[in-house]
Amino acid sequence: MTHLYASTSFPIxxxxxxxxxxxxxxxxxxxxxxxxxxxxxxxxxxxxxxSCKLCRRRKEALSPLSIEGTHDSLGQLxxxxxxxxxxxxxxxxxxxxxWYRDVIVRGLTAEQYVEIVSVVAHTVAIDTMAxxxxxxxxxxxxxxxxxxxxxxxxxAKVGGAWVPxxxxxxxxxxxxxxxxxxxxxxxxxxxxxxIPAEVRSFFDLVTHQYLPGEVMRDFSREYxxxxxxQIELLAARVSALNRCLY
Amino acid sequence: xxxxxxGRTYDKTYDLAAVxxxxxxxxxxPHGRLLVGFAEAALGxxxxxxxRARDALMTALGPPGLVDAAGVVxxxxxxxxxxxxxxxPLEPEKATASADFRxxxxxxxxxxxxxx
Numbered sequence: 001m002t003h004l005y006a007s008t009s010f011p012i013x014x015x016x017x018x019x020x021x022x023x024x025x026x027x028x029x030x031x032x033x034x035x036x037x038x039x040x041x042x043x044x045x046x047x048x049x050x051s052c053k054l055c056r057r058r059k060e061a062l063s064p065l066s067i068e069g070t071h072d073s074l075g076q077l078x079x080x081x082x083x084x085x086x087x088x089x090x091x092x093x094x095x096x097x098x099w100y101r102d103v104i105v106r107g108l109t110a111e112q113y114v115e116i117v118s119v120v121a122h123t124v125a126i127d128t129m130a131x132x133x134x135x136x137x138x139x140x141x142x143x144x145x146x147x148x149x150x151x152x153x154x155x156a157k158v159g160g161a162w163v164p165x166x167x168x169x170x171x172x173x174x175x176x177x178x179x180x181x182x183x184x185x186x187x188x189x190x191x192x193x194x195i196p197a198e199v200r201s202f203f204d205l206v207t208h209q210y211l212p213g214e215v216m217r218d219f220s221r222e223y224x225x226x227x228x229x230q231i232e233l234l235a236a237r238v239s240a241l242n243r244c245l246y
Numbered sequence: 247x248x249x250x251x252x253g254r255t256y257d258k259t260y261d262l263a264a265v266x267x268x269x270x271x272x273x274x275x276p277h278g279r280l281l282v283g284f285a286e287a288a289l290g291x292x293x294x295x296x297x298r299a300r301d302a303l304m305t306a307l308g309p310p311g312l313v314d315a316a317g318v319v320x321x322x323x324x325x326x327x328x329x330x331x332x333x334x335p336l337e338p339e340k341a342t343a344s345a346d347f348r349x350x351x352x353x354x355x356x357x358x359x360x361x362x
Contacts, residue, residue: 093356238323238326239325239326
């Protein structure tokens with residue numbers, strides 16, 4: 001596999017570059033509810049969102065839902081898809097359940113919604129790291145033809161989140177492997193379990209861009225060039241900036 | 247919570263107010279102020295401020311440290327979106343364990359259950 005960052009002067013670990021390459025390849029391929037072209041278009045909208053005039057006005061408003069208008073978009077996706085991609089990208093700390101319910105009423109399925117969230121999250125993880133290092137963002141991948149799988153876990157049901165999720169006890173053969181075997185999964189692992197493929201993909205990024213699950217609490221040694229304490233301070237500050245309690 | 251757990255392992259006390267960006271010190275974490283400044287700049291829009299924060303952190307940590315710091319900032323900028331967009335609650339055991347510093351730092355105002 002070609003090292004995505006071969007031309008940069010930063011010592012980006014091979015395992016991290018490979019994880020980014022896998023994530024990019026997965027975005028380009030047909031997903032579970034969106035095809036490859038749509039997934040790449042969602043990633044493109046996530047990148048466009050910070051310069052969208054409607055998103056900027058909403059971001060500055062006391063209540064984002066009080067501002068109406070049309071998003072600046074690439075015109076490749078329905079407006080409701082653009083709305084989700086842009087809001088998740090630009091104002092996640094003020095997303096509410098009422099907004100989510102409205103998005104569903106306006107025509108998205110919960111499955112489609114979760115996959116949009118996942119594609120935006122993958123893009124944000126990779127692009128924010130590039131910004132931190134002062135690198136140009138990676139060119140978006142070329143989409144791969146094909147149809148979405150339309151796989152829905154039979155055990156998915158409404159739980160503690162806005163979106164349906166899969167409890168470990170309800171996990172079938174396909175989704176059983178997305179959860180650790182030796183402990184209960186954190187809610188962040190269950191968050192996108194309506195689309196098991198997205199959980200696997202996102203936690204591949206988590207493993208290499210943060211830490212593997214099994215060593216997050218292993219304070220007996222360090223696994224990165226920065227310490228656990230330094231990592232967790234960064235994580236906590238980012239979450240505070242994003243107004244994310246979780 | 248993992249920041250506090252890390253401190254307990256090494257018998258260190260970190261000033262969790264560093265999370266709010268209001269501390270002028272490192273909060274007990276080596277290069278903590280530089281790390282916080284880098285995270286703030288990476289999520290901000292001031293490219294010049296980010297360049298300064300990046301240079302300062304690279305001087306302090308070296309290039310591998312800067313790369314890992316940028317990776318963590320990127321990853322949590324994404325995780326927060328997954329958490330907020332799916333409306334997941336804080337697990338009861340985490341809520342209990344973090345109640346004191348959430349109250350002290352007024353972090354509960356970010357709860358998804360309070361948003362419309």
